[in-house]
Amino acid sequence: MKTANATAGVFSAMEVAASGLTAERGRMNVVAGNLANARTTRTAEGGPYKRLDPVFSAKPLSPGTFDPILKKVETVQLSEVRPDQTPGTKVYEPGHPDANADGYVEYPNVNVVTEMVNMMTASRAYEAGVTSIESLKSMARAALRIGK
């Protein structure tokens, strides 16, 4: 359900945080795919696997709002997954079934260390999102205690 927020508040902030969680989880999927295919030499398009890059983009939470703050509040979305076109490393393996005429095999342009770092950033960003949701919840509960 698209809740029309009139002003920026706890619930709009939660929606924004949720979009961040979704995006980071999508990024985690992309990273996992890259790591899993670090040695894949055959793809449907032909040639070795190309590492994928997640592209995030900002999207206004309530585009039609008149509230000046809420107008600037933007959710994030994983808008595109783009293949990285840098060439992969060529290894001399004449016995490999995918070796070219000179005996070289092109391996994917996946750098395991880069992917691990991406994975850690994604997981930390996800945790940050969860923490912000937790603190929003405690803010709302604190507001409920005002009347007591």
Add this chain to the structure above:
Amino acid sequence: MALIDTVEHLKTGLDYHLQRHNLLASNLAHLDTPGYTPVDLTRDKFEGALHVALDTTHGGHLAGTTHTEQGFRVVSDPKGGPGGDGNGVDLDQETVKIASNQLRYDMIAQLASAELSGLAWAANDGKAG
């Protein structure tokens, strides 16, 4: 207008959030069901549940005591884009919805309890509560 009417109106809000919680919980249960589209509950006359108390006190669109015809509508959630297996449930969106739904429920519950304690205070001649 009877004394307890405000609480009755708030009850509609509580009902709404309870039923919505049931639907959201079933969305989570279908996290891995291929082809499943998540559902949500909408109400025609308010976007935030707290409007229930405001709207119903001067509007004719919701009878305070007829809770069978509450005007809740189950809709399929257009927000979740289907994944590879046609399943549209987004774990993060659903859990956040459940959390915010619960917060709204708590808020209305607190309003109702404040309302009732005000009545109790009046019934006790302003001495207790």
